[in-house]
Amino acid sequence: MGSGKKPVVVYGASGYTGRIVCEFLRQYRIPFVAAGRNAERIQETMDHLPGVETADYEVVAVDNTVAALKELFTGRKVVCNTVGPFERFGEPVVQAALEAGIHYIDTTGEPAFFELLQQKYSADFAAASLALAPGTAYMYTPVDIATRMLLEEGDLDTFEAVTAGTFVPTFASTQSIYSLFSHDARYLKDNELLAWPPGKGFEVAVPGFAVNQLVHPWAGGNMPLVFRDHPQVHTYRQFSGNTDRELMEGLIALQQQFEADVRSLPKEEQKVAMDKIVDEIEPFMPPREYTLVHKSCDIVTGTGSAGGKKIVIQSTSPYTQSGMFQAATAVKLCADGTQKAGFVTACEAVGHKYLMGQLKSFLPVKITITDL
C-alpha cells in the first residue's frame, strides 16, 4: 500500500458500477478509497476484485451528509460518485466535493439532476478551477465523443444521438428510471428546449440488427442540455434503448401507467408516491456483464445545409465502459487538472480523443463514418 492520501474516492464502491470503477483504477495503478455506507459490504466486494492483491486502496464507511463526505474528500483530487438515484443522494456529494476543493464526476443518467448541477453549481466549481462532470458513463460519453468528432467538420448544426445497448439494468438503474419519469423529457429544437410526449417509443435501424430497435427519449438525455448554448448547434434529439424489445415495451407501458397514476397527482403527493414505488423495489445484483453478449452501439448523425455525416461506434459491455470512463477521467484529472472548469462533460474536462483512445485500449471498438 502507498503512503499519503489516496487521490481518488469511489463513492458507492459496493455497487455494480462502483466496483468496476475500482477495477479500472487498479488497471491505471492509481491509489483509491473504496467508500460507501457499509464498510463490511465494501470490503467483501473488494475481496473479490480481480487483481485485488495489487490494488492500492482502503475502505472507508461514510454517511451521505455534506460534513462526513467533506471530511473524507479533503486532501484528495477526484470523487467518482456512483450512488444513485442521484436526485435522492447526489447533492450532498457535489456540495462536499466543492467545499473540499476536489473534482466531481458521476455516472448519472438523470437529466433533471444534470440540469440542477448545471444551474446551481457550475459557477462555484468554475471559480474553484474544478470540473463538475456528471454523466461520465456509457449512456452519454460515447455519443458525446461522436458529437465532438462531428462538430470538427465545422458545418453541422442538427444532431440526433441513439444509444442501443444489450444490458441488464442494475438495482439503482431501475430506481433511477422512476426519477426519469417524474420530469418532462426535452429535446433541443431551434435553440429551444421542447417536451417529448411521454410514454412513446421510436423505431431505429441499428447496425448489427436486421430488425428495427425500440428506443425512448429517456428523459431527454443530457446532450440537448450540454449543447443548448453551443454556437454551432441549434437542434439535438437524443434517444436511448435496450435491444431487449420486451424490456423496452415494458418500460414504455410503465411510463404510461406512471403518467396516469402518479403524475396526475399534486406535486407533494407525486413525490411521496414515487419514493414509495422506488423503496418497494427489492435490491438485486445482476451477474457481471458477458463481453460477448452485452454489446453496445452508439449512433450520432450531424447534418447541415450541405448534407452531413453519421458516426457509429460499435463496442461491448456498457457498464464496463462506464467504469472505464470514470477511471480514465479521474486519472487524467489527477495528472493534468481539467481542460475547462465548471459544469463540463468528461470530453470537455479531459478531451474526447483521450477518452476514445482509452475505450479502444480496453475494449474492441469499431467506428464507421459515413456521408449523409
Ligand SMILES: NC(=O)c1ccc[n+]([C@@H]2O[C@H](COP(=O)([O-])OP(=O)(O)OC[C@H]3O[C@@H](n4cnc5c(N)ncnc54)[C@H](OP(=O)(O)O)[C@@H]3O)[C@@H](O)[C@H]2O)c1
Ligand atoms: N448513465 C449510465 O450509462 C449509467 C451507467 C451505470 C450506472 N449508472 C447509474 O449509476 C447509479 C449506480 O448504478 P449501479 O449499477 O452501481 O447500482 P447498484 O449496483 O444498485 O449500486 C448502488 C450503490 O449505491 C449505494 N447506495 C444506495 N443507497 C444508498 C444510500 N442511501 N446511501 C449511500 N449509498 C447508497 C449502494 O450501497 P449499498 O451496497 O450499501 O446498498 C451501492 O454502492 C445508478 O443511478 C445508475 O442509473 C448510469
